[in-house]
Amino acid sequence: KFxxxxxxxxxxxxYVQLTGSFERVMSINTAVRDxxxxxxxxxxxxxRFAAWITRFKYVVIGVWLILLVxxxxxxxxxxxxxxxxxxxxxxxxxxxxxxxILCLISHPDGTTVLTNATRNFTLxxxxxxxxxxxxxxxxxxxxxYYTLLSTPGLEQLANNTxxxxxxxxxxxxVMQVExxxxxxxxxxxxxxxxxxxxxxxxxxxxxxxxxxSIKSQLTGTLVFASEIEKGxxxxxxxxxxxxxxxxxxxxxxxxxxxRLLILPVLCMIVSIATAxxxxxxxxxxxxxxxxxPSIMMSGTIAMSIDYSLFLLSRFREELKLGKDVxxxxxxxxxxxxxxxxxxxxxxxxxxFGLMFFPVSILRSPGLGAGLAILTVLCCNLTLTPALLLxxxxxxxxxxxxxxxxxxxxxxxxxxxxxxxxxxxxSDGQTERIIxxxxxxxxxxxxxxxxxxxxxxxxxxLILVVLGLAIPCxxxxxxxxxSSSITNIAPRTASATKAYNALSINFGPGTLAPYDILVQxxxxxxxxxxxxxxxxxxxxxxxxxxxVKPLKKVKYESIMYFNDKFIPYAVVSNALKNCKLxxxxxxxxxxxxxxxxxxxxxxxxxxxLFDPYSTEGVNWLQDVRxxxxxxxxxxxxxxxxxNGATVSNDVERKAVGITTAFVFILVGLxxxxxxxxxxxxxxxxMTLAFVYGCSIWVYQFGVxxxxxxxxxxxxxxxLSWITPVMAFSILVGLGLDYDVFLLSRVVEYRKDGFSDYDxxxxxxxxxxGIITAAGIIMAIAFVGLLFTAEAVLNQLSFYLVFAVLIDxxxxxxxxxxxxxxxxxxxxxxxxxxxxSPE
Numbered sequence: 001k002f003x004x005x006x007x008x009x010x011x012x013x014x015y016v017q018l019t020g021s022f023e024r025v026m027s028i029n030t031a032v033r034d035x036x037x038x039x040x041x042x043x044x045x046x047x048r049f050a051a052w053i054t055r056f057k058y059v060v061i062g063v064w065l066i067l068l069v070x071x072x073x074x075x076x077x078x079x080x081x082x083x084x085x086x087x088x089x090x091x092x093x094x095x096x097x098x099x100x101i102l103c104l105i106s107h108p109d110g111t112t113v114l115t116n117a118t119r120n121f122t123l124x125x126x127x128x129x130x131x132x133x134x135x136x137x138x139x140x141x142x143x144x145y146y147t148l149l150s151t152p153g154l155e156q157l158a159n160n161t162x163x164x165x166x167x168x169x170x171x172x173x174v175m176q177v178e179x180x181x182x183x184x185x186x187x188x189x190x191x192x193x194x195x196x197x198x199x200x201x202x203x204x205x206x207x208x209x210x211x212x213s214i215k216s217q218l219t220g221t222l223v224f225a226s227e228i229e230k231g232x233x234x235x236x237x238x239x240x241x242x243x244x245x246x247x248x249x250x251x252x253x254x255x256x257x258x259r260l261l262i263l264p265v266l267c268m269i270v271s272i273a274t275a276x277x278x279x280x281x282x283x284x285x286x287x288x289x290x291x292x293p294s295i296m297m298s299g300t301i302a303m304s305i306d307y308s309l310f311l312l313s314r315f316r317e318e319l320k321l322g323k324d325v326x327x328x329x330x331x332x333x334x335x336x337x338x339x340x341x342x343x344x345x346x347x348x349x350x351x352f353g354l355m356f357f358p359v360s361i362l363r364s365p366g367l368g369a370g371l372a373i374l375t376v377l378c379c380n381l382t383l384t385p386a387l388l389l390x391x392x393x394x395x396x397x398x399x400x401x402x403x404x405x406x407x408x409x410x411x412x413x414x415x416x417x418x419x420x421x422x423x424x425x426s427d428g429q430t431e432r433i434i435x436x437x438x439x440x441x442x443x444x445x446x447x448x449x450x451x452x453x454x455x456x457x458x459x460x461l462i463l464v465v466l467g468l469a470i471p472c473x474x475x476x477x478x479x480x481x482s483s484s485i486t487n488i489a490p491r492t493a494s495a496t497k498a499y500n501a502l503s504i505n506f507g508p509g510t511l512a513p514y515d516i517l518v519q520x521x522x523x524x525x526x527x528x529x530x531x532x533x534x535x536x537x538x539x540x541x542x543x544x545x546x547v548k549p550l551k552k553v554k555y556e557s558i559m560y561f562n563d564k565f566i567p568y569a570v571v572s573n574a575l576k577n578c579k580l581x582x583x584x585x586x587x588x589x590x591x592x593x594x595x596x597x598x599x600x601x602x603x604x605x606x607x608l609f610d611p612y613s614t615e616g617v618n619w620l621q622d623v624r625x626x627x628x629x630x631x632x633x634x635x636x637x638x639x640x641x642n643g644a645t646v647s648n649d650v651e652r653k654a655v656g657i658t659t660a661f662v663f664i665l666v667g668l669x670x671x672x673x674x675x676x677x678x679x680x681x682x683x684x685m686t687l688a689f690v691y692g693c694s695i696w697v698y699q700f701g702v703x704x705x706x707x708x709x710x711x712x713x714x715x716x717x718l719s720w721i722t723p724v725m726a727f728s729i730l731v732g733l734g735l736d737y738d739v740f741l742l743s744r745v746v747e748y749r750k751d752g753f754s755d756y757d758x759x760x761x762x763x764x765x766x767x768g769i770i771t772a773a774g775i776i777m778a779i780a781f782v783g784l785l786f787t788a789e790a791v792l793n794q795l796s797f798y799l800v801f802a803v804l805i806d807x808x809x810x811x812x813x814x815x816x817x818x819x820x821x822x823x824x825x826x827x828x829x830x831x832x833x834x835s836p837e
Contacts, residue, residue: 042330042331042333042334043334046330046333046334046337047330049333050326050329050330050333050385053329053382053385053386053389054326054389057385057386057387057389057390058386058390060382060383060386061383061386061387061390064270064274064379064382064383067270067273067274067277068269068270068273068274070273070274070277071270071272071273071274071275071276071277072273073277097178097179097180098138098141098176098177098178098179099176099177099179099190099220099221099222100174100175100176100177100220100221101174101175101177101194101197101218101219101220101221101222101223102172102173102174102175102218102219102220102498102502102510103125103172103173103175103201103216103217103218104170104171104172104215104216104217104218104219104498104501104502105118105121105122105170105171105172105173105209105214105215105216106169106170106214106215106217106501107169107170107212107213107214107215108213108215109213110166110167110169111167111169112167112168112169113168113169113170113171113214114145114162114168114171115212115214117208117209117211117212117214118146118171118208118209118214119146120208121204121205121207121208121209121216122144122145122146122147122173123146123147123150124204124207124208125173125200125201125204126142126144126147128200128204129142129175129197129200130142132193132196134189135178136177136178136189136190136193137175137176137177137178138176138177138178139591140588140591140592141175141176141177141178142173142174142175142176143157143161143173143174144161144171144172144173144174145158145159145161145162145171146158148161151584152581152584154584154585154588156561156585157585160562161173161174163505163506165505166505170505170506172502172506172510175197175220177190177193177222186222186225186226186229190222191226194222194223194226197218198218201216201218204216217494217497217498217501218494218495218498219495219496219498219499219502220495223494223495223498224489224493224495224496224499226495227489227490227493227494227495227496228489228490228493228789230490230493231489231490231493231787231788231789246779247301247302247305247776247779247780248261248264248265248305250772250775250776250779251264251305251308251309251772251776253772254309254313254768254769254772255309255312255313255316257312257316259394259395259397260312260315260316260395263308263312263384263387263388264304264305264308264309264312266383266387267304267307267308267376267379267380267383267384268300268301268304268305268308270379270383271300271304271372271375271376271379272296272297272300272301272372274375274379275296275300275368275371275372275375275376276293276296278371278375279292279293279296279367279368279371282364282367282368292364292365292368292369293368294784294787294792295365295368295369295795296365296368296369296371296372298780298781298783298784299369299372299373299729300372300375300376301780302776302777302780302781303344303347303372303373303376303377303736304376304379304380305773305776305780306736306773306776306777307340307343307344307376307377307380308380308384309769309772309773309776310336310339310340310740310769310773311332311336311337311340311380311384312332312384313336313769314331314332314335314336315328315329315332315336315388315395318331318332319396324392324396325388325389325392325395325396326389326392328388329385329388329389332385333381333385335743335744335747336743337381338743339739339740339743340377340380340381341377341381342735342739342743343732343735343736343739343740344373344374344376344377345377346731346732346735346739347373347729347732347733347735347736348370348373348374348377348732349370350728350729350731350732351365351366351367351369351370351373351728351729351732352366352367352370353366353728354366354367354724354725354728355367355370362721362724362725365725366725366728369729373732433753433754433757436753436757436761437757437761440761440764440765443764443767443768444767445763445764445767445768445812446760446761446763446764448763448767448812449759449760449763449764449767449816450760452813452816452817453756453759453760453816453817453820455820455821457817458817458818458820458821459817459821461813461814461817462814462817462818462821465685465809465810465813465814466685468689469685469688469689469692470688471692472688472689472691472692472693473688473691473692474692475691475692475695475696476688476691476692476695478695478699479614479691479695479699479718479723480613480614480699480716480717480718489789490787490788490789491709491788491789491790492788493788503610507554507606507607507608507609508607508608508609508610508611508612510606512611512612513604513605513606513607513611514604514605514606514607514611514620514623514640514641515602515603515604515605515640515641516602516603516604516605516627516638516639516640516641517600517601517602517638517639517640517641518532518536518600518601518602518603518636518637518638519599519600519636519637519639520532520599520635520636521635521636521637522635524599525599526598526599527594527598527599527600527601528568528571528572528575528590528594528598529568530568530569531635532568532601532635532636533559533567533568533571534568535634535635535636536557536559536603536636537559537565538630538634539626539627539630539634539636539638540555540560540565540603541565542630543626543627543629543630544605544623544626544627546626547619547622547623547626548619548622549609549615549619552607552608552609553605553606553607553608553619554605554606554608555603555604555605555606556603556604556606557589557593557601557602557603557604558571558586558589558590558593558594558601559571559603560603561585561589566586570586571586571590574586574587575587575590602641607619612720613717614717620640623640624640627639627640673828673829674822674825674826674827674828675742675826675827678815678818678819678822678826679734679735679738681818682734682738682810682811682814682815682818683730683731683734683735683738685810685814686730686734686802686805686806686810687727687730687802689801689802689805690726690730690798690801690802690805691723693801694718694722694723694794694797694798694801695718697711697713697797698712698713698715698717698718698794698797699713699716699717699718700713701713701714701716708785709788709793710784710785710786710787710793710796710797711785711793711797715790718794719790719791719794721791722791722794722795722798723798725795726795726798726799726802729798729799730798730799730802733777733799733802733803733806734802734806734810734811736773737770737773737774737806737807737811738811738815740766740769740770740773741762741763741766741770741811741815741816742762744761744762744765744766745758745759745762745763745819746758747762748761748762749827755819755820755823755824755826756820759816759819759820760816763812763816767812770807770811770812771807771808771812773807774803774804774806774807774808774811775807777799777803777807778799778800778803778804778807781795781796781799781800781803782796782800783796784796784799785797785800
């Protein structure tokens with residue numbers, strides 16, 4: 001048993017053989033023991049935790065082994081287990097359980113599709129779908145030109161299903177499918193029905209339409225959900241094939257030890273399986289968006305390798321100082337363990353912050369990624385030290401071994417001196433500082449740090465980076481966003497192609513119309529009255545139709561047909577005698593647009609432009625203002641639901657919530673006010689670069705010449721999800737490297753080094769590791785750039801570009817420069833030890 005600061009006997013013996021001076025070595029060892037009294041050391045809580053890991057190491061390994069087995073069993077099920085406004089949902093609960101499937105029938109040469117072949121196809125398709133058992137179509141839920149034309153009293157509705165402006169070359173069939181679950185579209189029941197619809201469509205198309213070169217295509221929410229699920233499985237295989245092996249090769253090059261490389265691989269596999277297992281029961285009870293597993297997979301790979309790199313590089317460093325395995329693990333947990341604890345907790349909180357938004361497209365990835373990060377953190381803080389302590393002799397040899405090497409590597413005289421360099425300390429603090437500088441002065445990061453820590457160079461560097469970041473930040477004013485479903489659907493999917501074709505002549509809003517809820521201000525008053533009808537007409541004609549763009553919105557309800565108002569007297573007379581064929585259409589409209597007790601109705605607004613584009617969001621904002629004014633003047637209230645309402649409401653809240661979390665957590669971790677303020681400023685620089693450049697790439701298409709679909713500007717807009725989600729992720733990732741660098745600087749500063757020395761030596765110690773970690777992180781997320789979903793391509797660009805900017809510019813240059821200029825104010829209100837002149 002050696003004192004934690006003693007040089008092990010094997011290393012002493014080796015050094016004696018080289019130097020021939022046993023007395024000199026013993027005097028050095030004594031000096032090291034004396035200096036231990038003046039240096040910071042692990043506290044009692046950490047020592048108790050390390051003792052607990054040592055005592056129960058077999059239990060820890062056993063628990064993670066059980067979680068791995070359970071994860072392998074239940075984790076993969078997450079892949080196949082993947083809103084309405086509250087007021088509208090309350091008044092019309094049946095709308096929540098309806099999912100439309102649209103069939104577009106078109107003639108490529110522009111001639112009419114209203115032929116006998118199309119008629120026979122439509123009627124046969126209607127018979128097959130409506131006779132399917134169990135019945136999946138809602139009442140009056142199958143609409144097509146020929147079925148409406150053949151139904152007495154509904155002939156006037158038939159023309160709404162045909163494109164009159166394109167020579168009747170297109171017509172649509174709408175199927176309103178009833179679903180059992182409000183949390184998952186793809187249940188076994190709906191999957192079976194969708195396969196039946198697809199096979200029936202294919203068979204009938206071959207039988208009736210192909211001989212006249214008429215095409216049929218399916219789209220709709222259910223079809224998209226199925227295509228997205230298939231895309232998710234392809235994405236995970238792609239990331240496994242690209243990110244995983246390349247990241248491991250990079251990690252192996254940094255650690256230079258095949259033995260230590262075993263640990264990150266084990267932690268990664270265990271973390272992925274465990275995180276997916278924990279997320280599986282969530283997917284059974286709540287709506288989990290399809291790309292959540294892809295984000296969980298990328299995040300787990302990136303952070304597992306990152307945290308393993310931080311821990312094992314410090315473990316290897318402590319071994320090289322001559323410490324035994326137990327002591328090396330203790331110091332690893334004290335230093336790198338604290339770093340990843342602050343980083344992982346902050347990143348998890350940033351992800352969990354997305355759960356406060358009332359939309360599953362943010363909540364489920366936030367929950368999934370947060371669980372994945374916490375799993376990775378717990379695994380690295382428990383399983384890694386447990387394995388190191390269980391097999392000490394095996395991992396101890398990693399201090400001298402290189403990747404894929406066999407046996408021990410003999411040390412030269414210079415290498416022995418390097419191993420003992422940190423122990424060659426005398427009682428004088430000044431000599432300790434000199435020796436630390438002498439040990440690191442051959443590092444490229446040491447030489448780089450000396451240049452940028454020059455006050456004049458630091459000021460020029462910060463001004464240059466700010467000068468480049470500001471134009472990027474200004475470019476953010478031109479941000480055009482879209483929340484179309486095509487952003488999360490594979491671009492090559494048949495449902496995406498059908499939706500794009502449908503949007504050309506029937507309008508992009510066909511699949512996602514807005515619903516305007518109309519309710520009398522007087523409780524329990526009926527909406528079937530002349531007063532309500534007249535108030536609704538005034539609101540539509542005087543408030544909504546003047547909103548730009550003009551004449552590009554189509555209104556449908558019990559009082560609107562073909563965008564024309566129907567007086568209450570006409571509707572009232574029709575509802576008194578629904579048996580008359582001429583009244584059948586209005587009676588059907590009552591069943592659809594009016595609730596059961598006639599206290600609310602809704603008006604459908606179908607936009608002929610993209611409701612999820614900047615133009616669509618501007619329209620929504622103007623309509624809300626107009627309806628708010630109308631609600632004050634009239635005797636009814638108006639509420640806009642569906643469409644892009646949720647996406648527009650939540651994206652403004654992310655910045656404030658995440659920034660507050662970061663300030664509090666980082667401030668508490670280092671007990672400083674200046675550190676979180678400086679962190680927020682440097683993270684803002686990274687965000688300015690990334691957000692501005694993303695607009696150039698995805699809106700202006702500056703990289704279209706590359707030919708990579710993931711960097712294409714064809715959509716001319718960014719998904720609204722990307723900047724909201726990326727903000728939380730980028731803040732967490734930026735803090736990851738910031739905390740790693742800062743922890744080493746604080747370690748030196750608390751050890752009595754000056755501010756300048758602490759920053760320079762901290763940068764020298766961590767520069768290479770941060771660079772490697774950034775490269776690994778970029779590799780882990782670059783796989784998303786090759787997926788078929790636009791939202792994942794854009795997210796990949798945000799993350800990869802941000803990590804590279806943060807690694808090579810912000811964290812390695814700007815942060816040390818800022819800290820050197822701030823000086824002792826970095827630590828306020830904490831008081832640091834006095835340093836020698």
